[in-house]
Amino acid sequence: MNGDINTLLNGQCRAISEKEGAMNLSQIEEVRRLTPQWQFCANDNVLTRTFHFDTYARTIEFVNAVASVAEAQDHHPDLLVTYKRCKVCYKTHTVNGVTINEFICAAQIDAQTNS
Numbered sequence: 001m002n003g004d005i006n007t008l009l010n011g012q013c014r015a016i017s018e019k020e021g022a023m024n025l026s027q028i029e030e031v032r033r034l035t036p037q038w039q040f041c042a043n044d045n046v047l048t049r050t051f052h053f054d055t056y057a058r059t060i061e062f063v064n065a066v067a068s069v070a071e072a073q074d075h076h077p078d079l080l081v082t083y084k085r086c087k088v089c090y091k092t093h094t095v096n097g098v099t100i101n102e103f104i105c106a107a108q109i110d111a112q113t114n115s
Contacts, residue, residue: 008103018094
């Protein structure tokens, strides 16, 4: 991907076919530089980030912000929600791996939660 963060911020998730497949490690690392706080876990083929908060109420506000992005993109993460923490885990299930969709959502979550 030859782009900048705006490419992700303005992106729209799309259906990824099994034939297209997931990104390879080189592609993932190239795009991940645009979302450096997110980590790729090769064992689970997932893009993750753990967010920390001062209160439980703020954690739930964040969960609702993630839900807003997920609904707008029709691409939904797994969330692990605890008292002052939320771990967001994204993968494209049809290809059992990471695609551009994960990075679009990651960038949009970061932008929404940093404002």
